[in-house]
Amino acid sequence: MDNKYIKVVLSERTIQKRVKQLAKQITLDYAGKTPVIICMLKGAVYFFTDLVKNIDLPLTIEFARLSSYKNGTTSGDMELVADIKEKIEGKDVLIVEDIVDSGKTLAYFIDMLKKKNPASVKICAFLDKMERREVNIKSDYVGFDIDCGFVIGYGMDYAEKYRELPYLAEVLDPTKI
Numbered sequence: 001m002d003n004k005y006i007k008v009v010l011s012e013r014t015i016q017k018r019v020k021q022l023a024k025q026i027t028l029d030y031a032g033k034t035p036v037i038i039c040m041l042k043g044a045v046y047f048f049t050d051l052v053k054n055i056d057l058p059l060t061i062e063f064a065r066l067s068s069y070k071n072g073t074t075s076g077d078m079e080l081v082a083d084i085k086e087k088i089e090g091k092d093v094l095i096v097e098d099i100v101d102s103g104k105t106l107a108y109f110i111d112m113l114k115k116k117n118p119a120s121v122k123i124c125a126f127l128d129k130m131e132r133r134e135v136n137i138k139s140d141y142v143g144f145d146i147d148c149g150f151v152i153g154y155g156m157d158y159a160e161k162y163r164e165l166p167y168l169a170e171v172l173d174p175t176k177i
């Protein structure tokens with residue numbers, strides 16, 4: 001996409017290299033286990049598929065969808081649009097998220113998961129905006145720590161657009177894209 005109102009911050013190549021490193025680490029850390037890996041729709045979809053393809057474990061994949069950003073970049077109320085189907089009691093659960101911002105989305109979801117008595121719950125986030133955290137949520141695996149503004153691509157959207165970009169870009173002027 002040729003657009004002067006966005007700036008590429010992570011190339012496709014940089015992303016793919018990092019995702020493989022994360023997958024390798026997860027494979028080592030969960031050796032001997034059969035984790036349930038949950039994709040947080042829609043944003044984590046590309047990260048999730050790239051990640052699980054590179055994890056060498058007998059895993060189960062699941063999908064959940066929570067909605068908090070109603071439109072553009074403003075936060076609204078939390079809603080569980082689609083829940084996981086798999087039983088997770090006694091299982092090791094790894095949540096795969098696109099970006100942890102305030103942390104409210106994951107805090108809400110983890111509370112719900114813990115009621116089902118999993119053996120463990122960990123977080124693997126493609127991006128972490130640590131300085132914007134409002135609740136006590138810490139990612140166990142992080143692709144990249146970022147401190148830039150609103151980002152799009154590699155699954156992430158601005159008002160439901162630009163998810164399909166294979167790279168990550170910062171939105172410089174939201175009124176122009």
Ligand code: IMP
Pocket residue numbers: 043068069097098099100101102103104105106149150151152156157158
């Ligand atoms: P939180 O509940 O504030 O942590 O928000 C997390 C969710 O907000 C992520 O899963 C994204 O869907 C969305 N989000 C936060 N920052 C960005 C961004 O820079 N670009 C796209 N989506 C974002």
Ligand code: MG
Pocket residue numbers: 040041042043044098099
């Ligand atoms: Mg999301």
